Amino acid sequence: MDKQVRRTAPAELIAELKDLLGERFSISGPVCEQHGHDESYHETAAPDGVAFARSTEEVSAVVKACAKYNVPVIAFGTGTSLEGHVAALEGGICIDLMQMNNIVAVRPEDLDVTVQAGVTRKQLNDYLRDQGLFFPVDPGADASLGGMAATRASGTNAVRYGTMREAVLSATVVLPDGQIIVTASRAKKSAAGYDLTHLFVGCEGTLGIITEVTLRLYGIPEAISAAVCAFPSVEAAVNAVILTIQSGIPVARIELLDETAVTAVNRFAKLDLLEKPTLFFEFHGSEQGVAEQAEMVGAIAKEEGGERFTWASKTEDRSKMWQARHDAYYAALALKPGRKGLTTDVCVPISRLAEAIHETRADIASSFLTAAIVGHVGDGNFHTIFLIEPGNKGDLAEAKRLSNRMVERALAMDGTCTGEHGIGYGKMHYLEREFGPAADLMRTLKRAIDPKNIMNPGKVIRL
DSSP states (O other): OOOOOOOOOOHHHHHHHHHHHGGGEEOOHHHHHHTTOOSSSSOOOOOSEEEEOOSHHHHHHHHHHHHHTTOOEEEESSSOOSSSTTOOBTBOEEEEOTTOOOEEEEETTTTEEEEETTOBHHHHHHHHGGGTEEOOOOOSSOOBHHHHHHTTOOOTTHHHHOOHHHHEEEEEEEOTTSOEEEOOOSOSOOOSSSOHHHHHTTSTTSSOEEEEEEEEOEEOOSEEEEEEEEOSSHHHHHHHHHHHHHTTOOOSEEEEEOHHHHHHHHHHHTOOOOSSOEEEEEEEEOHHHHHHHHHHHHHHHHHTTOEEEEEEOSHHHHHHHHHHHHTHHHHHHHHSTTOEEEEEEEEOOGGGHHHHHHHHHHHHHTSSSEEEEEEEGGGTEEEEEEEEOTTOHHHHHHHHHHHHHHHHHHHHTTOBSOSSSOOTTTTHHHHHHHHTTHHHHHHHHHHHHOTTOOBSTTSSSOO
């Protein structure tokens, strides 16, 4: 990580923000501390103050004030990121967007919706349910949609519905000088100018702050069913995934848990899964289509040695199964009470997935750390959760060593250092390796858009 120089917010800026927001601006120690860390192992780096904004115009006013004093600005949603995205590495002002939680407009005829950045995915889907619509991107945590856009989030449904890259049609963004722009129209396609929407989707708040997003919606499927199947090895499970994808079966979700992860969720969620490498499937479509998909996948699983292929067609059974998968991180932590999780992810071409996971598991087997592997294997993405003792430098060094081996392996396989967690500052050193000279173009863009380097400095790209 580059050496950080703290740019403390001066008293004049603090006074301006208090005048602007009143009680919705805080310099309280506990409030600042809470906004200086995410769900990761990274140390807390608290901002000098927290502004609780309720509109795009208020965000713009806060950013303009910070720009005047050359003070950093860090956007904050639910704080569920995993690579130190919200840490105030150089001090500055955090803008908490969670009070910007209005669903601005739902357009069922166009299958799109516009929401403020603080709306969470569960809030949106609860609102849409009575209209027969849903938003499919599901990273597990009940993250804010602005944060999901900023980190280009993904999740369990990506194999069928794509990621936030595909989901965002347009965004309202506050630039580093406080100017407000809209990146695109609501048209489903456009050949007009540069693709500004996807410049800001995934920028992690380093180029601007997303305050509203317009998102694609989908009709709730007529039928949804899920299945669980255990396999004799991770290789067999991944081979079943590859055959399923190559066969063109439109599975909505395919999730992998290795033996350690299955043991963890059995204990945590009180399930009775076979403690072997296991795949979770979900099928969307018509009654007949879902049945056909399941039959074909069942046959593929059988060829690869799958056993106890069990169904969950009732809503409550499916919800319990997927909640157990989403809780895999906390289930893994419960294996070693008092430990923290260092979680990392990579993504590789699906043809190399079995090899990547096999070699990662071999690394874990030869290490003194306990680790669990889970993955959105339908698109080649998997995560490893290393359990480390807080303050134990040996544990941290070993987890980073194994994580580094994962990334180097993925890059050698023409993959990426992160499929969905993002760069933050935890993976900045890998970005240069992955992009080479293209990283210089990223630096050029950052300097051109944010010449004072006030937008979430110290993240994504080294300057």
